[in-house]
Amino acid sequence: MGSALTGWARPGADGQRPQLVPGWAALRRRWLAHRLRGARFQPLLQPPPANEWVALDCEATGLDVRSDEIVSIGAVRIVGDRILTSERLELLVRPERAVSAHSVRIHRLRTQDLADGLPLREAIEQLLAFIGSRPLVGYYLEFDVAMLNRAVRPLLGIALPQPCIEVSAMYYDYKFHQLPPYQQHANADIDLRLSTLMRDLELPERDAHDALNDAVMAALAFIKLKHLRSS
Template sequence: MLYLGPNQADKTQNDNAITDWQRYYQQQAASVEHSLLQHFYGAGMVAASTPVSQVSFVALDFETTGLDADSNSIVSIGLVPFDLRCIYSSRARQWLVKPRFKLTDSSVTVHRITHSEIDSAPDLSQILPEFLSLLAGKVAVVHYRYIEREFMNAALQARLGDGLLFPVIDTLDLEARLYRAKPLSWWDKLRGRQKVSIRLDASRNRFNLPPYRPHHAVTDAIACAELLQAQINHRFSMDTPVSELWC
């Protein structure tokens, strides 16, 4: 995923107010027109009270041309299915897609994805059937949800005329709940105390998870899945209802 400065990480606007995703999926399945979306919502969603140990997840990571979903687009998608017993990295998928907006040179350096690779990549619409079938019925896990959810919503809006909303567990948000619960006091600031970093690599480091090479979609998705395992093992329990984590 993209490097995010502290300002972007504090962003909190724009969240939906859905808590009962099971009901939301049922409603959507009945109202959406595109068959892809009908299938997607038709696969259903677990009840809010389901213990996390019984939930199937997919870790997602999008590499994008920039941060704003209205003027930037997705260049690659990494996806790894997992549950709390095992991360199925052998079933990891990665797609390169041609962005709707031009690839800037600075994002080329971040992702190490080149113009020529992008030129031969398909449009997102071509991979959507496979992508949506892998996401259907699963709870998505990301680090910083505003990228994955908003970019996917914008991309579908543009292509299918309808947006897409799905429940997400945000591992960055789980870190923020602990380390951003209250702002630093004047006393902390006086002592030069700094905010604890809640970036992916820094968060993983707190759980003694190994450092990985960043900005590779599948690697970042695996990194995120591992982080959630550590967070649940250390701060929650196997019986924690999924509604405590998703949003």
């Protein structure tokens, strides 16, 4: 996404953060710090705590990252192999336009349910404080990050600087290497639906299209896949 100094990568072979060329992380932090607006956001660029991540999900009024709006944000911290459900963030966001009936059918949040939600900028500031410099984990996280960056860029002067770890990519790699050699090709048929992933990994499912539930499921899958990759 964008500059070569953005943070998208697959996790390293041990399931931890991606391994970078020596000095690359420091170079990237300096590059971002030069563009960052405001000293209060400098902690976002500090080296992240060891073995800590934040699983993240957003619900939106639709799938158009240019025009649709975020209506809820869910995030939970991961430390080692533990999901700290006591350290979670669950925010409702007040959209500028009424929520469509189609959108309500998906995430079950009506316009009146969001009337007392936070303005998007305030929600973003709370989310950034919760994340800090921890890498982000999610299921199809690219959509969530793209939606968030519409508000993050005007606030920070940069996009979200945290490395991002995609659970569906981890699962794809895990399943791909289980295929017989003649099926290991670019068009390998691997079902990446979240419900399939959770059942295959023998993990508990929660109601989907709830931001916190989806964040917790992504965290569960991340921890399980991290172990499977290293075993």
